Amino acid sequence: MLERKTIAFIGAGSMAEAMVSGIVASEKLAPKNIFVTNRSNHHRLLELQNIYGITAVKREHLNLNSMDIIVLAMKPKDVETTLHSIKNTLKPHQLILSVLAGISTTFIEKNVPFGQHVIRVMPNTSSMIGESATAISAGKHTSKQNISLAIELLQCIGEVYTIPEEKMDIFTGIAGSGPAYFYYLMEHMEKEAQRSGLNSQIIRKIIAQTVVGAARMIQEQGTSPEILRENVTSPNGTTAAGLAALKGHGGGKAITEAIKQAAIRSKEISLQLEKSEIGTGVIG
Numbered sequence: 310m311l312e313r314k315t316i317a318f319i320g321a322g323s324m325a326e327a328m329v330s331g332i333v334a335s336e337k338l339a340p341k342n343i344f345v346t347n348r349s350n351h352h353r354l355l356e357l358q359n360i361y362g363i364t365a366v367k368r369e370h371l372n373l374n375s376m377d378i379i380v381l382a383m384k385p386k387d388v389e390t391t392l393h394s395i396k397n398t399l400k401p402h403q404l405i406l407s408v409l410a411g412i413s414t415t416f417i418e419k420n421v422p423f424g425q426h427v428i429r430v431m432p433n434t435s436s437m438i439g440e441s442a443t444a445i446s447a448g449k450h451t452s453k454q455n456i457s458l459a460i461e462l463l464q465c466i467g468e469v470y471t472i473p474e475e476k477m478d479i480f481t482g483i484a485g486s487g488p489a490y491f492y493y494l495m496e497h498m499e500k501e502a503q504r505s506g507l508n509s510q511i512i513r514k515i516i517a518q519t520v521v522g523a524a525r526m527i528q529e530q531g532t533s534p535e536i537l538r539e540n541v542t543s544p545n546g547t548t549a550a551g552l553a554a555l556k557g558h559g560g561g562k563a564i565t566e567a568i569k570q571a572a573i574r575s576k577e578i579s580l581q582l583e584k585s586e587i588g589t590g591v592i593g
């Protein structure tokens with residue numbers, strides 16, 4: 310179904326690039342059928358064109374009417390003006406995928422012609438290497454065929470899960486923002502390893518391998534993180550000492566709070582938008 314489709318990314322930032330990279334690597338779609346545009350940074354468009362062989366176009370030259378799929382990939386604060394500028398060029402049955410944190414399908418549906426097919430998507434930047442954990446929630450008018458098309462496209466960038474839209478905020482807190490928590494942890498592991506004089510050439514590889522190994526144990530053994538943690542922890546051993554320090558410094562609570570606050574922020578973005586506080590610089 311995907312092979313002959315055309316897809317346009319409106320927004321050419323980190324998330325658009327991560328998705329483009331994963332889609333191009335999957336070879337499910339000809340790179341020239343992937344169009345990318347932004348508002349002003351022409352240099353960025355050329356960079357993406359050179360790296361991925363996709364078609365970079367200035368906003369005014371993008372013929373949205375000829376696209377099968379349109380991906381909204383700008384910041385949430387820019388969505389309202391973007392929808393306003395494209396709504397008269399949309400075709401019925403054309404699929405709009407929105408990767409914007411906190412922006413509901415209802416909001417998008419209100420700002421495009423009635424009956425438009427919309428799907429809210431939450432990928433993460435591991436899309437870059439086809440390893441995203443992506444959630445989707447379809448809008449009111451989206452056909453089964455377009456849902457299947459979206460799943461086929463998003464499987465090019467990793468695993469796809471269909472969830473109720475009211476769970477999108479918490480999913481964003483866990484999987485959309487999630488890579489950043491692990492990078493933060495890894496940053497701290499790296500700093501401590503460097504302070505202890507480990508060979509800096511290999512520290513990063515060691516840490517990455519440790520994280521990959523732990524994640525794959527969960528994927529491949531089907532065992533809970535709790536059991537796996539217990540298996541590492543010898544009584545009165547090194548891990549017990551490390552975990553006691555982690556707990557003593559509120560490690561568990563910090564993780565819970567990070568997820569909660571990210572989910573709260575996702576909800577807040579949509580509430581602010583619905584109250585038309587957009588443009589005040591509050592929404593980031």
Ligand SMILES: NC(=O)C1=CN([C@@H]2O[C@H](COP(=O)(O)OP(=O)(O)OC[C@H]3O[C@@H](n4cnc5c(N)ncnc54)[C@H](OP(=O)(O)O)[C@@H]3O)[C@@H](O)[C@H]2O)C=CC1
Nearest residue numbers: 320321322323324347348349350382383384385387409410
């Ligand atoms: N980064 C991540 O890990 C994830 C991000 N997301 C979502 O993806 C979206 C983009 O995030 P990210 O890529 O990090 O952001 P960036 O700031 O890196 O990119 C935003 C892009 O949007 C462009 N843009 C803004 N307004 C318009 C417009 N009206 N028309 C066309 N292009 C426009 C900007 O270019 P210019 O200024 O030149 O117009 C820029 O290329 C956000 O909504 C975010 O919630 C979702 C999941 C994960």
Ligand SMILES: O=C(O)[C@@H]1CCC=N1
Nearest residue numbers: 410481485486487593
């Ligand atoms: O930080 C953000 O708002 C976006 C959404 C999920 C990851 N990055």
